[in-house]
Amino acid sequence: MGLIVQKFGGTSVADAVRIHRAARKAIDAKERGNQVVVVVSAMGDTTDDLIDLAKQVCTVGDREIAPPKREMDQLLVTGEQVTIALFAMAICAQGHQAISFTGGQIGLLTDESFSKARIQSINKQKIFKELDAGKIVIVAGFQGVTSDGDYTTLGRGGSNATLVAVGAVLKADVCENYTDVDGIYTADPRIVKNARKIEKISYDEMLELSGLGASVLQTRAVEFAKKYNVPLHVRNSQNDNEGTWIVAETQNMEHIVVSGAALKKDLTRVTVKAVPDRPGIAARIFHSIAAANISVDDIIQNVMDDNTANISFTVEHGDLHDIKPIVEKLVKEFGGTTAAIYQGELAKVSVVGVGMRVHTGVAERMFDALAKAKVNIQNITTSEIKISCIIDKDHGPIALQAVHDAFDLGKARA
Numbered sequence: 001m002g003l004i005v006q007k008f009g010g011t012s013v014a015d016a017v018r019i020h021r022a023a024r025k026a027i028d029a030k031e032r033g034n035q036v037v038v039v040v041s042a043m044g045d046t047t048d049d050l051i052d053l054a055k056q057v058c059t060v061g062d063r064e065i066a067p068p069k070r071e072m073d074q075l076l077v078t079g080e081q082v083t084i085a086l087f088a089m090a091i092c093a094q095g096h097q098a099i100s101f102t103g104g105q106i107g108l109l110t111d112e113s114f115s116k117a118r119i120q121s122i123n124k125q126k127i128f129k130e131l132d133a134g135k136i137v138i139v140a141g142f143q144g145v146t147s148d149g150d151y152t153t154l155g156r157g158g159s160n161a162t163l164v165a166v167g168a169v170l171k172a173d174v175c176e177n178y179t180d181v182d183g184i185y186t187a188d189p190r191i192v193k194n195a196r197k198i199e200k201i202s203y204d205e206m207l208e209l210s211g212l213g214a215s216v217l218q219t220r221a222v223e224f225a226k227k228y229n230v231p232l233h234v235r236n237s238q239n240d241n242e243g244t245w246i247v248a249e250t251q252n253m254e255h256i257v258v259s260g261a262a263l264k265k266d267l268t269r270v271t272v273k274a275v276p277d278r279p280g281i282a283a284r285i286f287h288s289i290a291a292a293n294i295s296v297d298d299i300i301q302n303v304m305d306d307n308t309a310n311i312s313f314t315v316e317h318g319d320l321h322d323i324k325p326i327v328e329k330l331v332k333e334f335g336g337t338t339a340a341i342y343q344g345e346l347a348k349v350s351v352v353g354v355g356m357r358v359h360t361g362v363a364e365r366m367f368d369a370l371a372k373a374k375v376n377i378q379n380i381t382t383s384e385i386k387i388s389c390i391i392d393k394d395h396g397p398i399a400l401q402a403v404h405d406a407f408d409l410g411k412a413r414a
């Protein structure tokens, strides 16, 4: 007998029929003799719809304010709360016992960073008590509470983080992430038609792919899975096919030079122009941004002739609301001719593979493929196991397909 934690994403619980189908998977696992915990997301596009509603309410005339973060989380946690109750009912309707819990009810405590909270602890006794009583336990993904009892959310795609965190504290034998595709592919199968399902991928490669746009798994969840060595299996909720295993790296993985390609859409470049060129200025800028919990990437500094520098970096479009007031404050503080420019409509195409550590020529092949596809590269960043290029947003899908084909990712491995 083992312990399995399953997670069903929004599409997999989008209506009553799908909830019943997902409930059946949980029951099957239970009938095979396992203890089963299920983490669920909000139904279908509920989270997007709630965000949209908040936007509408926060727009008066042509003035739009950023929704207060605490209230936003208060709103968003309702999505998952609907699913847990319906999911537990579906299991009961199929003749089995189930109980549902919100994040707060299983003591899923987080810090106070609304919208991007970090999990601090989970009360596993409460879950074990119900499992030992023979029930399937349903937990709301994406949410937690602060020590003051305020609701928090864990960032978009945060049910993945709940899955892995619950799996880690319960020492689950496996965490199954049920979604709307058969596993992790060599690129987003909705953009690249000949993308191929990968059997096994290392935590580090998955970490890069998630951060670079493969939103099938949230980056934080993969980080957590790696740290606690949680066995993670990504599968399709609509069939019984074997999916993709995310595992610790093995030596023979280095034979594969590039494992996958990814596209991150909706990036904005922020340029702070004519900042004083002296020690401490970059630290000042990036400290203020990091303090607001915003991640930046692709940093470039160009030193000018007049003792000033231009500092550029990219942020996700969704973070603009938060970053603008910080940048404007810095611009005022630096004074003089310092100014901020925002350039949207950018994307980033990347290739990832642990084999890059030992093989050369990857960058050349990638740049060549982009040139042939007539995609202009605006900036390049690399790490040990990835190469990324900033490009125009409109070129995104063509660029992804071009690099995918340049490394023959669609072809079956020998």
Ligand code: ADP
Residues within 6 Å of the ligand: 008, 009, 010, 011, 012, 041, 157, 178, 179, 180, 181, 183, 184, 185, 186, 187, 188, 189, 190, 213, 214, 215, 216, 217, 260
């Ligand atoms: P869920 O609602 O189950 O959490 P998501 O929509 O968050 O599902 O993630 C699944 C989607 O991730 C897929 O439909 C697919 O379009 C997208 N995706 C992006 N990159 C990849 C990839 N490399 N492999 C598989 N899916 C990917």
Ligand code: ASP
Residues within 6 Å of the ligand: 009, 010, 041, 042, 047, 048, 079, 141, 142, 155, 156, 157, 158, 159, 160
């Ligand atoms: N419902 C949340 C979202 O849409 C969490 C999740 O689905 O993982 O981001």
Ligand code: MG
Residues within 6 Å of the ligand: 009, 157, 215, 216
């Ligand atoms: Mg998701």
